[in-house]
Amino acid sequence: xxxTIPIENGDAVKIAEAESQRTLYPYVTGTSIVAIKxxxxxxxxxxxxxxxxxxxRYKNIERMKAIGKHSLLGASGExxxxxxxxxxxxxxxxxxxxxxxxxxxxxxxxxNYLTRVxxxxxxxxxxxxxxxxxxxxxNGKSYLGMVSMIGVSFEDDHVATGFGNHLARPILxxxxxxxxxxxxxxxxxxxxxRVLLYRDRSAINKLQIAKITEEGVTVxxxxxxxxxxxxxxxxxxxASAEGSW
Amino acid sequence: xxxxxxxxxxYDNNGxxxxxxxxxxxxxxxxxxxxxxxxxxxxxxxSKIHKxxxxxxxxxxxxxxxxxxxxxxxKSRHLxxxxxxxxxxxxxxxxxxxxxxxxxxxxxxxYAFNVLGGLDEEGKGCVFTYDAVGSYERVGYGAQxxxxxxxxxFLDNQLKSPSPLLxxxxxxxxxxxxxxxVDLVKTVFASATERDIYTGDKLEIMILKADxxxxxxxxxxxx
Numbered sequence: 001x002x003x004t005i006p007i008e009n010g011d012a013v014k015i016a017e018a019e020s021q022r023t024l025y026p027y028v029t030g031t032s033i034v035a036i037k038x039x040x041x042x043x044x045x046x047x048x049x050x051x052x053x054x055x056x057r058y059k060n061i062e063r064m065k066a067i068g069k070h071s072l073l074g075a076s077g078e079x080x081x082x083x084x085x086x087x088x089x090x091x092x093x094x095x096x097x098x099x100x101x102x103x104x105x106x107x108x109x110x111x112n113y114l115t116r117v118x119x120x121x122x123x124x125x126x127x128x129x130x131x132x133x134x135x136x137x138x139n140g141k142s143y144l145g146m147v148s149m150i151g152v153s154f155e156d157d158h159v160a161t162g163f164g165n166h167l168a169r170p171i172l173x174x175x176x177x178x179x180x181x182x183x184x185x186x187x188x189x190x191x192x193x194r195v196l197l198y199r200d201r202s203a204i205n206k207l208q209i210a211k212i213t214e215e216g217v218t219v220x221x222x223x224x225x226x227x228x229x230x231x232x233x234x235x236x237x238x239a240s241a242e243g244s245w
Numbered sequence: 246x247x248x249x250x251x252x253x254x255x256y257d258n259n260g261x262x263x264x265x266x267x268x269x270x271x272x273x274x275x276x277x278x279x280x281x282x283x284x285x286x287x288x289x290x291x292s293k294i295h296k297x298x299x300x301x302x303x304x305x306x307x308x309x310x311x312x313x314x315x316x317x318x319x320k321s322r323h324l325x326x327x328x329x330x331x332x333x334x335x336x337x338x339x340x341x342x343x344x345x346x347x348x349x350x351x352x353x354x355x356y357a358f359n360v361l362g363g364l365d366e367e368g369k370g371c372v373f374t375y376d377a378v379g380s381y382e383r384v385g386y387g388a389q390x391x392x393x394x395x396x397x398x399f400l401d402n403q404l405k406s407p408s409p410l411l412x413x414x415x416x417x418x419x420x421x422x423x424x425x426x427v428d429l430v431k432t433v434f435a436s437a438t439e440r441d442i443y444t445g446d447k448l449e450i451m452i453l454k455a456d457x458x459x460x461x462x463x464x465x466x467x468x
Contacts, residue, residue, distance in 0.1 A: 025252060119310050122255055123353075146287075150255060151310030154280055154288045165285050 026078035026129040028052050030063045031202040032164030033074035033133045034192045036176055037142045037157045038185035041213035042135035044074050045189040047197075048222055049204040056204060064210045066217035068093045071107040071136035072210050073114075076161040077149065078129035085128060088117060107136025107143040111153065119151030131161040137214050160192070163200040168192035182211070194225050256308050256356045257282055260443030261293050262392030263304035264433065265362035266404070266426045267370030267385050267418045271454045274362040275430045276304045277392075277438070277465060278447040289446040289467065296458065298323055301339040301363040302451055306390030307377070308356035315355050318346055336363030340373040340381060347379030354378050358389035368455055370418055382409075385417030392437035392444040399433055423452060431463055438465045 028050045035044035050058030063082065064074040067089050075082040092113060096105050105113075111134040121127050127149045135144045145155035158172040171192050180188065186209060197203045205227065210219040238244050260281040265274045276293040279286060294304045295316050303319070305312040322342060326334050334342070340361050347355055359375040374387035385406045388396040407415040419426060430450060438445045448463040 022251075115310075115313070119314060122310070125251065125255065127253065148257075148282075148310075149253075150257060151314075152257060152259060152282065152287075152308075153310070153313070154291050156288050156290065165287075169285075 022126040023078075023081075023129055026081075028057060028079045029129075029202070030061060030076045030079055030082070031200055032160060032162040032168065032196055033063065033076050033131075034160045034164045034168045034172075034189055034196075035074065035133050035135050035144055035158065036172060036180070036185055036188065037135075037144050037178075038180040038182065040182065041137040041142050041211065042072065042144050043182075043185045043189055044072055044133060044135055044210045044212075045193050045207060046074050046076075046210075047193070047204050047207045049202065049206070050079050051202045054201075056202070059204060059206060060222075062208065062219070064208060064219055066212075066219070067110055067134075067136075068096075068105050069216060070104065070138040070212075071110045071134060072212045072217050073110070074133040074135075074161075074210070075130045077131055081128040081130050085114070085117070085130065085132070089113075106138035107134055107145070108138075110134055110136070111143070111145040111147070111155070115147050115151060115153040118147050118149060118153075122150045133159055133161060135212055137212055140214060163196055163203075164192065167195050167199055171195065190225060194227065197225060197227065256311075258307065258356070258391075258443075259287070259309040260391050261306040262388065262390035262396065262434070262437055262441065262444045263293055263306050263358070263360045264388045264396060264400075264430055265304065265360045265372040265386065266400075266421075266430065267362070267372040268421060268423060268426055269418055270364075270368055270370065271423045271426070271452060272302075272362040272364060272370035272372065273423070273426045273430055273450060273452055274302050274304050274360070275434065275448060275450040276306065276390075277434060277444045278449055279443065279445050280309060281443050284442075286446075292449055294449055294451055296451075297339055298333045298336075298363075300453065301334065301336040301361060302453055302458070303339075303343070303359060303361050304389075305357045305359045307358045311355040312357045315346065315357050315359075319343060322346075335366050336361065336371050336373075337365055337383075339363070340371075340383070343373075343375065344379040344381045347375065347377065351378050358393075360387045360389050362451075363453055364455065370453075383417075384409075385419055388433075390444075392434075392441040395437045395440055396433045399436070400429075403429060423454075427452065427461070434463075434465060 033046045046063045050061040132147045146159040147153040160168040205224040263276040280288040280291040361373040365371040375381045450461040452459045
């Protein structure tokens with residue numbers, strides 16, 4: 001559905017200029033983020049790719065960043081908009097720090113703030129082209145939520161963006177349970193990331209897993225998953241279709 | 246150069262169904278807990294029912310971001326009202342506020358399909374049904390959302406509400422007991438879940454009476 005806004009001729013030039021400054025489509029994009037709650041907090045996984053359309057242009061983009069002491073933000077979609085969101089959050093956490101009253105913003109507050117920001121930009125027809133995942137732990141309570149580019153938000157025990165919603169979420173619905181150990185959580189996330197690696201063309205085999213607990217946020221060093229390509233059908237793929245190539 | 250059109254839509258339908266039935270001294274408000282987008286399920290446990298005041302409970306389906314923003318506006322307006330009038334808003338008052346709030350955005354609507362339920366000033370159940378731009382009417386029962394077309398005809402058949410065109414105006418509240426009304430709600434949702442892909446997972450039922458609010462959860466089919 002397209003939505004057109006009527007403009008009068010007097011302001012045509014000014015408004016035309018303003019129009020050209022609105023987001024029309026994303027340029028450099030990150031693919032899925034997958035995150036789960038586990039025994040001690042939240043685990044989040046993302047690959048390090050930044051695609052420029054169908055080109056895999058950047059292979060060292062960190063799409064997960066710690067926010068304050070209690071939260072971790074992962075983003076898929078337009079990378080430059082993600083960087084802008086990090087700037088907004090910097091300002092937010094800085095101002096919160098300046099009160100110097102011992103209070104710190106928890107994941108629920110950050111999630112709410114992000115939801116309002118995304119919704120507001122959507123109202124002005126100039127969206128931040130991201131789907132964000134916000135995870136964190138504060139006062140022993142784990143929190144995991146998601147916000148889309150038009151402001152739809154919710155929280156759940158496991159979330160995934162983009163292709164992850166279609167490929168990873170079913171695996172998580174089947175195999176996630178409360179109080180997963182760290183090792184089991186990582187194994188589950190790796191299972192999801194492996195499926196995405198096989199089936200999402202914008203995924204690359206260089207991923208990071210981030211952990212957030214009451215103690216704080218740690219983002220792992222990048223590593224790659226083991227894949228298997230020696231299926232016999234791959235050896236002679238046209239065996240059952242003579243004449244094709 | 247022709248004007249560029251956006252290739253994204255500011256709206257999305259996150260699905261779900263809401264129902265409310267007004268009784269002689271109670272009101273039942275029910276909604277499923279599934280939140281979807283396109284053919285994916287985002288959450289199986291998302292509540293669409295929100296208490297605005299002691300005697301007014303709102304249930305909305307449609308575009309979830311607009312629903313959340315609408316709730317925030319109504320909640321803050323209610324707080325101001327309480328500061329100014331030193332009392333809670335009545336359900337008919339909240340009904341008018343909701344209508345005005347929706348019409349305020351007549352030219353960029355809240356994509357929210359609302360059913361407001363509660364108790365009126367006499368303690369009788371009341372249900373108000375809305376469209377996306379604020380047109381509203383007090384009724385004996387209402388259904389909105391993706392499963393409303395499946396549920397409404399059945400409620401018409403079972404509750405046999407008198408025509409609103411008759412004069413003198415007849416009472417549209419159902420004579421059913423609270424337990425019978427809750428049973429009816431469970432039945433309609435189980436049926437709607439069979440045929441509407443956006444309805445399912447769990448059913449949340451809120452029963453509003455003069456002495457308080459009771460909540461009940463029932464499982465629905467998850468497919």
